[in-house]
Amino acid sequence: MKALVFNGPGQIIYESFDDPKITKPRNLIIKVTKCSICGSDLHPYHGDKIAKIDFSQPVERFCTGHEMIGEVVEIGSDVYRHKVGDKILVSGGRGCGECRPCQMGQVNHCLGYIKGNSATVYGISNQLNGGHAEYFEVHNADLGAIGIPDGINDEQAILLTDALATGYYGVKMSKVKPGGTVAVFGQGPVGSMAVESAFAAGAAKVFAIEPVEFRRAKAALLGAIALHPDKAVRSIMEQTKGVGVDSVIDAAGKESSLKQATKIVKLGGHISVLGILQPGVQIPLNYLQLKSVSLHTGVTGIVDLWPELLPLVQNRKIKGEGVFTHQFKLSEGAEAFRVFDANEDGILKVMITPD
Ligand SMILES: [Zn+2]
Numbered sequence: 001m002k003a004l005v006f007n008g009p010g011q012i013i014y015e016s017f018d019d020p021k022i023t024k025p026r027n028l029i030i031k032v033t034k035c036s037i038c039g040s041d042l043h044p045y046h047g048d049k050i051a052k053i054d055f056s057q058p059v060e061r062f063c064t065g066h067e068m069i070g071e072v073v074e075i076g077s078d079v080y081r082h083k084v085g086d087k088i089l090v091s092g093g094r095g096c097g098e099c100r101p102c103q104m105g106q107v108n109h110c111l112g113y114i115k116g117n118s119a120t121v122y123g124i125s126n127q128l129n130g131g132h133a134e135y136f137e138v139h140n141a142d143l144g145a146i147g148i149p150d151g152i153n154d155e156q157a158i159l160l161t162d163a164l165a166t167g168y169y170g171v172k173m174s175k176v177k178p179g180g181t182v183a184v185f186g187q188g189p190v191g192s193m194a195v196e197s198a199f200a201a202g203a204a205k206v207f208a209i210e211p212v213e214f215r216r217a218k219a220a221l222l223g224a225i226a227l228h229p230d231k232a233v234r235s236i237m238e239q240t241k242g243v244g245v246d247s248v249i250d251a252a253g254k255e256s257s258l259k260q261a262t263k264i265v266k267l268g269g270h271i272s273v274l275g276i277l278q279p280g281v282q283i284p285l286n287y288l289q290l291k292s293v294s295l296h297t298g299v300t301g302i303v304d305l306w307p308e309l310l311p312l313v314q315n316r317k318i319k320g321e322g323v324f325t326h327q328f329k330l331s332e333g334a335e336a337f338r339v340f341d342a343n344e345d346g347i348l349k350v351m352i353t354p355d
């Protein structure tokens with residue numbers, strides 16, 4: 001098959017790669033119909049270090065991508081919820097399905113693969129191939145994939161594989177309440193989904209902090225009060241009469257945004273950090289302690305949120321409109337990575353279709 005293959009930092013190449021085979025009875029194979037690039041795919045692209053893998057050193061080539069939907073073409077002997085021909089959306093990360101956290105529905109706390117020193121996120125290392133490909137092996141498919149229900153389009157289905165679940169997770173973990181005030185740092189796809197999710201949770205006022213103008217304009221269209229980071233702290237404190245906001249979601253994951261978050265969160269408020277932090281980021285914990293702020297960091301389990309999220313999307317409480325600004329063919333994947341990384345041309349998110 002053809003796929004986007006990681007050949008080193010900055011070198012994503014559209015080239016031949018071995019067809020995936022079913023390696024475990026609970027796995028299945030899809031023909032990928034659509035896929036997208038996530039901000040976290042840019043870490044290997046930049047040669048960053050993720051967990052124990054240092055991408056500045058040579059690694060074995062692998063297919064990238066953890067946001068994909070497709071049609072089931074082959075199933076393992078222990079797959080019960082899917083059949084050949086089904087259209088499914090796949091969680092960006094896998095759970096072993098056997099450990100206690102997985103059985104409690106907390107796939108993000110899965111112990112199984114960690115014990116085996118194996119990756120949980122697809123397409124971010126040579127341990128687990130991703131779905132920027134014509135065909136893709138879904139692991140533990142009964143747990144990690146779901147049929148695409150009526151009323152959910154391809155764009156929404158892709159958002160449900162990661163970005164929407166992540167934004168929604170931030171809203172849950174920062175305890176957004178009906179009538180509450182919320183601030184979201186970063187208006188990339190995850191931040192944008194956090195804004196929509198906060199309104200769906202009943203937030204009265206949502207501030208969206210973002211340096212890029214068109215992203216602020218998009219946030220304003222969703223009903224948020226969009227602010228440049230340079231003006232955010234002052235403006236939010238003025239607009240909340242010096243109190244600050246109940247909930248902060250940091251989808252930027254930068255030291256600068258975290259410092260601002262500590263200033264605008266109210267006494268007894270909640271901060272959820274979704275952006276993947278690089279080593280050495282400093283957070284003024286002493287300040288948070290004096291304000292009795294609870295700080296949450298984490299990575300969403302995705303699949304455990306689908307039962308709540310699917311109805312919100314089907315009922316159009318969360319729409320995910322206007323997120324996919326650019327379309328590419330799989331053969332143009334290297335260019336898709338380049339434009340997405342360079343933040344060029346008003347790009348927010350790419351939709352990639354196998355040729
Ligand atoms: Zn992701």
Ligand SMILES: [Zn+2]
Pocket residue numbers: 095096097098099100101102109110111112113
């Ligand atoms: Zn597990």
